[in-house]
Amino acid sequence: MTTTPRRLRLSAPSLAISLAVGLVGVLHAPAAADTTTTFGQSTKLYVGGRNNNVETTGGPLVLPNQGPASQYPSTLSVAHRGAITDVDVTLRGISHTHPDDLDVMLVGPGGQQVTLMSDAASSNDLVDANLTFSDSAGAGLPDQSAITQSEARPTDWSTDTDPFPAPAPTSDHTTSLAVFNGTDAAGTWRLYVLDDTGGDTGSIAGWSLSIDQDSTAYPSTVEVGGLPSLSDVDVRLDGLTSTYPDDLALLLVGPGGQQATLLAETGGQHVVDGVDLVLDDEAPGALPDETALASGTYQPASYFGGTVPFPDPAPVATGQTPLAAFDGTNPNGVWKLYAYDAASGDTVSIDGWSLDLAWSESQRPSGSVVIDGGAATTATPSVRLDLSASDPAPSSGLDQVRLSNDGTTFSAYQPYVTSAAWTLSAGDGVKTVYAQFRDKDGNESAVVSDTIALTSSAAPTDTSGPTATRTTPRAGARKVPVFTTVKVRASESLKAGSVTRRTVFLKGRGSANKVRAEVRYDARTRTVVLDPARALERRTTYTLTVTTGVRDVAGNAFDAKPGTPGPQALTLRFRTA
Template sequence: MTRRTRPSSASVLSAVTALVCGVLAAVVLMASPAQAASFSNAAPITIADAPCGGAVGQGSPYPSNIVVSGLTGTVSDVNVTLNGVTHPFQGDLEILLVSPLGCSSNLVLLSDAGTGALDNATVTFDDAAAGQAPQNTPWPPGTYKPSNYTELTGADPFPPPAPTPSANTALASFNGIAPNGTWSLYVLDDGCGDAGSITGGWSIDITTAALPSTTTVVTSSLNPSRTGQSVTFTATVTSSGNPVTTGTVTFTQGATVLASNVAVNASGQATFTTSGLTQGNHLVTATYNPNASFNTSSGSVNQRVDNNTVVTGNVYCNTGPITINDNGPSFPYPSNIFVTGAPTTLGIVTVTLKNVTHSFAGDVEAMLVGPTGQNLVFLSDAGTAGVSNVTATFDDAAAGPLPQNGAWAAPNTTVTADPTNYAELQADTFPAPAPAPSAATTLAAFTGTNPNGTWSLYVKDDGAPDIGSIAGGWCITLTTSDTTPPSVTITQAGGQTDPTSTSPVNFTATFDEPVSGFTGADVSFAGSTAPGTLVATVTGGPSLYNIAVSGMTGSGLVVVGIPAGAVVDGASNPNSASVNTDSSVLFRSRQSLPAVVTGSVNWKLRDVLSGSGPPTVTFTYGTTPLVPIMGDWDGNGTKTAGTFERGVFKLNNANDSSAADITFTFGNPRGFPVVGDWNGDGIDDVAVFAAGTWETRLTGAGTLGSFSFGPALNWPTVVPVAGDWDGDGVDGIGVYNLSGGGPLGQWNLRETASAGAPQRTFTFGGSGQYPVTGDWDADGTDGIGTKTMSGSLWTLRDTASGAGDTETINFGAANDFPLVWRN
């Protein structure tokens, strides 16, 4: 075989796998610019005559092969030439070309074309020819398109090892495949009575196209990262700006394969995730592996990995070892420590190198760089001997520097020294990324700077031939100079309702830095209107505290604050006064308290529900004759005075002698007033009872409706009452038999203000005992009680039932009208 070719440029070999008739075969692909070459096999092919009766005559050899090698790129054009073709009948010739891929990568070049003879003819098959060889007339030697005509007997009969002929009709069907490998020509005679030959063998002309170039870019999901953190490296492969969606990528670090043959996705991306990178700089390279469609390319990213900083009080350490390489920078270079949450002004810093070992200590040089850029060479040219497992602390307050001559210290010991930088013949230099050394000579260079951020240690060896290590890593100790007072903001605690009837009331105090000494005694209640002795209980810390306030004996605002100087921070700075963004909660006392009215206009209120004693609040309100009532008319939690007179309600939002705040006409002028919260909105409403008929009204909304409940009798034979009997926040109604209507002292109650049968019936009280209702134990459920009309004795039960414990108090006098209020 001979080969002629134009010169080609240097290329990169790549192994590409092709599926050949179900068998994997290795094909060598050269990835470089376009080429054109001709390959030939001059050995003659003898064409045996087909025996009569349907069999075919095979060429010999069968097949005739040409091995193509050294081409780059992929096929862009193929032409085939037959040299010295002799046959008495052209139409008997059947010729099949098979590419190195085999299987369906084949083409019938000639079949059943022509009726003439060929004598030592040269015949070329080229897609660019003017036309096919004719089917039913003789054709001369020349160049033709592939000429495959349908046979009467069906498909072209190529026996094995030839593959089944494909449906391809043009040589262009080979475009895009790898050219190198064995091309096979199968020749047959499918008619009896004649034989032939191809005395000069055959040749194949192949032109290849250059593979498209690619670009690979690598990115990191987290750079820099910390040891143990998961980092994903993403390689994005493009060609002419478009994603490459086929092929694979291999990730490496130096000679180490991190992940191989990772398939690219529809976005042209391949990823590799690891959490196993050690401290230091890692050059991670992603290489797009060359294939039959695209050229190779690679990209890299420098991944920085740092150890997690270990914090103990004001000592910050990187415990990772540092390898001191001979006559060059250490690894890692630099080693970093991360400081967060420290006060913003640095006073003093010291540096400790732990477990230093080196065969000649004078070669070790170390520079410290602070978060704001200040730097200090604190170790250079100290010692003329080796050092073994010595821990050295550098402190401006030490007795002196390390020695210039001799040893630092005995093996396995510790030493403390001033920063030690002896003059050299040449100034200290540190390779990038270290900054140029400053002229500073003490660690005071860092005083006054903000210590929060990254501290970097650059270590190098400046002489050969020796190495070493700092096996225990390094630490810095920070003493801050803090003059800023801590600030504090007070807000309602999460989940705290406002208004509330629940004690304690909770607030959150948030300091901008840790503080100490904060107790309940430091809490101010200035601006609070809730009665009682308020007490604060403080929990939490050191920056976030909960303030729980209790001790309220009545309704009103609970307001908290923290005065200046209550606590101190770590630098003994006292706090500034609190900023109160939402530091008040309206407390509504649930406990009902006794009240009486003498002569219709003299009101007496007591703010405790026990024992006996004089009134706490007294005032006059209203005129005679009238019926006194009390209710929470404005929803502030306090029940205040009101009157009903011949259908006119006059309500006061304060327990004093001021004029009525609310006046309206409602109900039967001959009826008796009742107060209750009919819709559960926290504001009391009114009703008028007359002869078993109830007329109800919602505050601010007008008439609610009327219905019948109780006997058709009037007050005072029966007394209408109201209360939240079941604790659902909505008041129900009832009637009490004071002097008639049934057994005296009998209660008939409903849990809503509506018509219907009694839901609770029991006896409590009796003749001469006037009914009262209220939440005596502040549990959200109203109980019952009576006051003797001829005296001052109140008998109370915490539930609206005929059984249970009772308590008694003494308040008022004979013939005083009993009421219930809430402060």
């Protein structure tokens, strides 16, 4: 069985907006809102076993004077997985003027085979007979006398190998349908019908299977990981189908052994098909006792007089229904759903089920703010802020950011973004911008800051381009590890947006293709970083190129050779070990 966790992934948008610069008093976080994470099980669950009655949809099987039937093999498909406990086969409308010539073999999806009949009933005609083969039948088919029964055990009176031609397997004369027990019912079943002697003809109008299967997944499980203590649990049941819901009982057991009876003896005798239920302590009403179940949200309910006798390995049920039994518990581990049908003869299935786990966390996010890509000065109070923050796991997700020019009076909290326009306070001098981040649970980060000098009244004109002050690896380096990160430290702050895979790239010798890599700019250290996605080739010369498309905050082009007229791109070669 495959457990498929479905977690809400919360991420911040990467776009530039202009945060309001109107300042208000210091704000306090609102009451934390719980985060809901869903973990689900999508494997269909059959409760109390399943009886598959599957019939062919094709035309009749016509038998020639001698040889295979017109459909050879005739096939049918079983869709639902499950270990077989019993198989019966029915042939409908059998007609033949010499049944002794009739050989019939059934082959299951796993290749197991049973000879249903061979060399039976001699020359006693069969006319439009219906015959069910079952291991529980009282007797097999007669050898010489006429077939009069409607049910028989598989029978093979032949003394040699029945000559089923390909694609049929060679007959091994197995005559017990128990050969299929324990195998998976799902797949294609094949019926090979043969007239082994000339002179007579016949036909079979159709055939069907009746397959009993074990209950699937008792218990059905969902594994949860990475969450703190719970504040609330809801359970979703998708596609509940039952011909007699009153017999169905469900028990949910958490990783710590806490339990709740989700439902027992609900819905009366009303057939339901594909009902979707949400079980929630806070729902306006409980599941109904005698009226039909309908899709919707309900409180769990049990109308069973006592504790439901769930079979082993289920724990003894307490009979308590509130899902509050799980509040405050550690949710991490395996959750178990025990589904029990108290009476036979019903078809009960659930397409899937899931847990909506609500929780809150108290861990503070962390973050940083960088002004104008890390520039030391600015000639204008209008600057760009690069914002970066993370929320430690288990994470409710980053939600908002607020900014300040003095660290005391902040803007209102606004949606978290990674880039924003900002206006510094008036007047030349060193300016500090403060930022604080908040996650969806209301947890606030520490206040972080960055500084820049505002020199609008006497701003020096920057006309020189940035150059490289240090590279890793060094130019001409040899035996460089294949797992290496290439770095170029700039002489001054760069425009972060100018550092891209178009302006900074790596190529292997003789290759026209760029090495696939992440390219980024670390404003704190003024370092261009190229991180290959996979190991470099061994004993290969590589060339790093930093083009003149890389710019400083004043817009000057990168210049690897300041003494040469015009900006020059940087080319750096090294060889791997």
